[in-house]
Amino acid sequence: MPDDKKPLITPWRVILAIIFAAGLYATYLRFAVGWSAATNMSDAQPWGIWVGLATLCGVGLSAGGFATAAAVYLLGMERYRPICRTAIIIAFLGYGSVCVGYAYELGLPWRFWHPVVYWNRHSVLFEVCWCIIMYTTVLAIEFSPALVEKLPWKSLREWYLHWHHRIVIAFVLAGVLLSSLHQSFLGGLFIITKGKEYPLWYSTHLTTLFYLSAIPAGLAMIVIALYLSVRSLNVKIDPEILRELSAVLVPLLAIFAIFRGVDLAHEGGLGYLFRWRSETGYFWLEMALFVFIPIVLLNLERIRNSPVALYWTSAIVVMGFIANRINVSITGLERATHAGYTPKWSELAITVMLMTCAVLAFRYAVLYLDILPRSLAEKRAKWLANAGVVANA
Amino acid sequence: MAENKKALLIDITKCIGCHSCEVACKAAHELPGDPEPNLSETAFTTVQEHAGKNIRRLCMHCEEPACASACLVGALKKTSYGPVAYDKTKCIGCRYCMIACPNSVPKYEWSKLVPYVKKCDMCVNRVVQGQPTACAEACPTGATMFGGRDQLLREARRRLDNDSSYVQHIYGEREFGGTSVFFISDVPFENLGFTVAPAEEPLPQLTQAALGEVPTVVLVGGSLLAGLYWITQRRREVALAEAAEKASRKEERN
Incomplete structure (x- = not known):
């Protein structure tokens, strides 16, 4: 890295220092002083943003990992192979930060191994927990070549990559299944809150709704990461890929919107669409950010041709996704439980610190490992395998 | 009892x-x-x-x-x-x-x-x-x-x-x-x-209905994905064989 002339103190480093100072102080509050000092959680709102934001969004926004791996490995869309590692490392870091976050979230975190020993197969959370443990392992295996290929021992390297290449497809397949299950069952957690969850968000199909929303949100996350990497991490990708990813968003978001509408009608939520209540506002905010604004924007030629506009549109999708998860896990339960919850600064500080760790890890991975190409390929691979493979042969 | x-x-x-x-x-x-x-x-x-x-x-x-x-x-x-x-x-x-x-x-x-x-x-x-x-x-x-x-x-x-x-x-x-x-x-x-x-009905039954779909998702989804992978591989093989054939024909002509 040619940064000999950079000053030691830059605005970004100051911000980083503040984030880590606040996060570490909040960590001290959580583990040494207590829950009440570190959080605004209460009997009425026992989950707060550590579940609503850190877990539900951390896992959901990592959904690009399995979607891209499936597209490249299973469907042979060689065109996206250059961004496959990006998608996988985003997912790995996302799940990693969720796992670390559980050290804070659990009341008795040193018992984290209990679900492996004590089983309750009737629990949705049990299913989610097991899927996340296994899928994080799968992601580590999928990602491992990026690390192994940097090892100095040639024979070990070749031996590992040879075997990895032969068996990776099994892990990709397992990963797609595991992801589909737990992305859905994160929504399934709230099926049991019938009567507590506000009708605009309650559905016995929360599983499908969470699945259908996680995929576009995960892809939007990849667009964001790719744009930022090209802008500041000295990598080159075909800008057409951003355009194509965003083009996929439109039908995915539309499918979600249609399913959401039909489901509201089916579950009897339609009557609540225009009531003069705070929930109504949060609902329309979520729908505007996640569905209406992105679909309109992505249909404009000007937006589709500008990487920076695609970046901001994806950011709106991600914000809409976050709004949806927080609505389901917090807003929708407030009326029944009279919680009146707003997160304490220290809850946010810990979540922001963990996200910053993930972003930093991503940055250094892109800088020091071969995650993204540093120069453009001479020939553009086409949608399906044929052309790419022939060109390589 | x-x-x-x-x-x-x-x-x-x-x-x-x-x-x-x-x-x-x-x-x-x-x-x-x-x-x-x-x-x-x-x-x-x-x-x-x-x-x-x-x-x-x-x-x-x-x-x-x-x-x-x-x-x-x-x-x-x-x-x-x-x-x-x-x-x-x-x-x-x-x-x-x-x-x-x-x-x-x-x-x-x-x-x-x-x-x-x-x-x-x-x-x-x-x-x-x-x-x-x-x-x-x-x-x-x-x-x-x-x-x-x-x-x-x-x-x-x-x-x-x-x-x-x-x-x-x-x-x-x-x-x-x-x-x-x-x-x-x-x-x-x-x-x-x-x-x-x-x-x-008891609330857990709502959850059981969703959890009951797991085996179906795994079986149907797994076979579907494996099938898609098979098709992808087959297309790759065909494309490679065709390319090889084309190349050898070119050589013959020369």
Whole structure:
């Protein structure tokens, strides 16, 4: 890295220092002083943003990992192979930060191994927990070549990559299944809150709704990461890929919107669409950010041709996704439980610190490992395998 | 077996609001402090006033408890004696039980660094030994009665039949798929702050329907993906073979 002339103190480093100072102080509050000092959680709102934001969004926004791996490995869309590692490392870091976050979230975190020993197969959370443990392992295996290929021992390297290449497809397949299950069952957690969850968000199909929303949100996350990497991490990708990813968003978001509408009608939520209540506002905010604004924007030629506009549109999708998860896990339960919850600064500080760790890890991975190409390929691979493979042969 | 299964019958018309049950409960569970207005980590039962009536609040001990189905390590369990009991040695503190309970009964020790879930355990240790719950034993008017579940249901039915001033409904007989705590009253339950049961069927059944789809997703999804992979590989092979053929033909021509 040619940064000999950079000053030691830059605005970004100051911000980083503040984030880590606040996060570490909040960590001290959580583990040494207590829950009440570190959080605004209460009997009425026992989950707060550590579940609503850190877990539900951390896992959901990592959904690009399995979607891209499936597209490249299973469907042979060689065109996206250059961004496959990006998608996988985003997912790995996302799940990693969720796992670390559980050290804070659990009341008795040193018992984290209990679900492996004590089983309750009737629990949705049990299913989610097991899927996340296994899928994080799968992601580590999928990602491992990026690390192994940097090892100095040639024979070990070749031996590992040879075997990895032969068996990776099994892990990709397992990963797609595991992801589909737990992305859905994160929504399934709230099926049991019938009567507590506000009708605009309650559905016995929360599983499908969470699945259908996680995929576009995960892809939007990849667009964001790719744009930022090209802008500041000295990598080159075909800008057409951003355009194509965003083009996929439109039908995915539309499918979600249609399913959401039909489901509201089916579950009897339609009557609540225009009531003069705070929930109504949060609902329309979520729908505007996640569905209406992105679909309109992505249909404009000007937006589709500008990487920076695609970046901001994806950011709106991600914000809409976050709004949806927080609505389901917090807003929708407030009326029944009279919680009146707003997160304490220290809850946010810990979540922001963990996200910053993930972003930093991503940055250094892109800088020091071969995650993204540093120069453009001479020939553009086409949608399906044929052309790419022939060109390589 | 049936007589082993115990329950509580609470006759709201008989409660005088003396809070004896709360005091006895605190003594039996070694909980500090005076009677409290709401359920908390130190109050497993409380007597609240609604519409001029004294209403006891406590865990309903559902026949198919949402909390127990939610608990991923099985720390909460419906015992064959009736109480929904909590095994604190298994709990990891995820607090999903608190989200799942339709009455938001489980409470958490937010002030502690090693916090556990706290709720009425229907004096499971006493019940197992054949004793009544502390609250029922302390009740001076018989408003809270302890007994066999079937026997108490018969008794409740008998009171409703003999006295038409009662609302003709036993709260807890069907609510949440049936519970082990029954209320009878002369004022409609919805005026007394009772949760209107969200569904006829027990809540865990909603979840089971979703979980039941797992094997299908794995089997169908797995075969579908494997099939797609096979097609992808086949197309790759064909493309390579065609390219090779083309190349060799070119060579021949030259």
